[in-house]
Amino acid sequence: MxxxxxxxxxxxxxxxxxxxxxxxxxxxxxxxxxxxGGLLDNFVIDGFRFDKAIHLSFTNNKYVRSIFDQTPFLSHYPNPSNFEQGKWLKHPVQNNLYPLDVLDKVEAVMSFLNRPTLYNPANYMEWLVHQYGDYIANRFPVIYTQKYWTVPPEMLSTKWIGNRMYRPTLEEVLQGTMTSQTPNTYYAKEMRYPVKGGYRTFMEPMVSGTDIRxxxxxxxxxxxxxxxxxxxxxxxxxxxxxxxxxxxxxxxxxxxxxxxxxxxxxxxWATSVALISIGLSKPKTVDSLWFYIYDEEMLASRVHSPSLKSSDNAPKNCSSLQFEIFYSKYKPLPFSKSYLLEHAVNCLKQMKLATDDEILFADLKVERFANVVFDxxxxxxxxxxxxxxxxxxxxxxxxxxxxxxxxxxxxxxxxxxxxxxxxxxxx
Ligand SMILES: Cc1cc2nc3c(=O)[nH]c(=O)nc-3n(C[C@H](O)[C@H](O)[C@H](O)COP(=O)(O)OP(=O)(O)OC[C@H]3O[C@@H](n4cnc5c(N)ncnc54)[C@H](O)[C@@H]3O)c2cc1C
Structure with a gap:
């Protein structure tokens, strides 16, 4: 025993x-x-390594750092972006509305100014309107919630939010409508990733000497x-x-x-995630380590670039992307495997990120348990x-x-x- x-x-x-x-x-x-490795494990296709979903470390915990930092790592400055209706917006969208049309920006600012004050929002929808006003809430996070959490925001409590959703001031919203030169307000300032071997390598100092069956x-x-x-x-x-x-x-x-x-x-219940991993025959595809997609007709909510996390994740002169499509009993994964692969490739082309002849392969894997849902x-x-x-x-x-x-x-x-x-x- x-x-x-x-x-x-x-x-x-x-x-x-x-x-x-x-x-x-x-x-x-x-x-x-x-x-x-569990969720932190990875897989390799034709010399391309893919983690199971984005996986970067932004921990501030000194004890965890003392373990993770035993593995040589790369340090990235987080620069996520957002794609919506053919436009690229800096992150977070609420204080980076610069690329929107003028009338849309006016409406966003007016509705931000008139947002209701709620001391105890009953659900995530009320929280969003209270934070951002109707216009921004409905155009961005409400749609994103249905893609990422697979249910409308009314179904969610607010217990999971923490510092994940940035709450801008009026000055920040206004500045973001007038210029693209806004400060980076992302909650983490450094994203770390092992030089070699994928994210799970951070666990190696704990693994040696452990009896694993x-x-x-x-x-x-x-x-x-x-x-x-x-x-x-x-x-x-x-x-x-x-x-x-x-x-x-x-x-x-x-x-x-x-x-x-x-x-x-x-x-x-938890959401599940379908990971569509794509190998590309060009050295760089995107500037951001990851980006969010708000368009409902594009199934993925987030895309990241494993080859930007570390060049060890792709063969020389190649790059890679991974699409995350979340689903659940409330929003089943639609269509067949071949449809989903074709869909991701079409999205890439629509976003003008790759052409057919640059795409080496597209692979689909699913993880049954992704994010626990705070209903x-x-x-x-x-x-x-x-x-x-x-x-x-x-x-x-x-x-x-x-x-x-x-x-x-x-x-x-x-x-x-x-x-x-x-x-x-x-x-
Ligand atoms: C989409 C996504 C993105 C994420 N991005 C980040 C990030 O950027 N940074 C970050 O720090 N964290 C991130 N996370 C969170 C991170 O993945 C988790 O916190 C962590 O991997 C959970 O580890 P765990 O050991 O608790 O669970 P798991 O990794 O799920 O481990 C549970 C293990 O139990 C095994 N198991 C299940 N059933 C049985 C059984 N019957 N018998 C024996 N074994 C069984 C499974 O195979 C698995 O290996 C992300 C998570 C998701 C879903």
Missing amino acids: SEIVILGAGIAGISAAYHARLSGKKAVVYEAQGFW INKKAARIQPKLKYVEFTDGTKAHYEQLFSSIPLPELIPMIDGAPKEIVELADSL HGMISRRDQVRKYLNSIGITPIGRFGEWDYLWSDQSLLSGKRAIEEWVHAKG
Whole structure:
């Protein structure tokens, strides 16, 4: 028996195992896939490396930096941009409206001036109108919400926003309508990325010396007898179980889970993401590391350039892009694989970023769990599920265990915190 069993070898599970080892405890990580990394893993096509979605590090946490910085990294200045109706706007759009037509700018400023003051917005739609006014809200973030979160903003609470959405002053909005020479107000000032090997390389200092068993998919958990059973029929006994498996998948595996907890877990939902990865035969395709697309008829909400993150991600004189298309039960992925690939290629041509003969390949992969969705009441439902897990000796960790909008640094800290609390409580 291992003292500690950890399910999932993403950054939360790897971090838990690493910090268990630092605390002198024996831990084994069981991972369903054939490699460690989880969402931070990558894949290679014809010499082009693609992370699973954008993945850059902008952590300010000194402890996480002390781990990530052991890997040689490149430092990028974040310069995202936005595409809407054939125009490119600086980021964020609300204080960079310069490329819009004059009458549109007037309407945007007037509606910003007349925005309602709401002390306690009931939902994300009210929050948007309160922050930006009707015009900006409806033209940009409302449409983006439906693409990224797959539901209208009325369906979302405001608990996830944090510093993600910039709140400009009137001066900033006005300045942004008159000039393109606006200051960069993006919430991070530096984006870091490993020189070689893709984003998951940041995890390597925690991986060496960690006991990771791959191709081990947990299928059933018996909390009374304290063991996990895998799809291959083998079992792992534990003293304490840590799990980064998404809550809606974890709870049905647990023998004796009460019906109401099963229902609560089932009510939690996340978006999925389709990643369309494109290799190009020219050295540079875009200036921005990533950009957002507001046009509804273009399915992707965000596109990033792996080759700009690091030249190690593409063969010499080549470049690459990756489109992120989010979908869910509320907005299913439309059409066939071939349609989606053709659609992405057509978008590239429409945005005048590439011609047919520059496109070497387009590939589609999907990730079932991308962003947990903060619909109304989610936090209370999730907390009841987490409380139940803790009561039966299972500690949920990471983005889909904690069921929170965690960046990679926060997922690392989630695994660390869980182990340290358990070790401390054990005495
Ligand atoms: C689109 C997108 C963009 C992002 N961009 C950034 C960014 O730029 N910067 C940043 O810091 N963060 C970013 N993140 C967040 C980051 O990806 C997560 O915080 C982090 O990867 C979560 O790690 P985790 O270990 O909690 O979960 P995961 O990486 O999902 O790991 C869970 C692991 O559990 C395994 N598993 C599942 N079921 C089983 C089972 N039954 N048995 C055994 N194993 C199982 C899975 O295979 C997986 O390996 C982004 C996330 C998304 C979706």
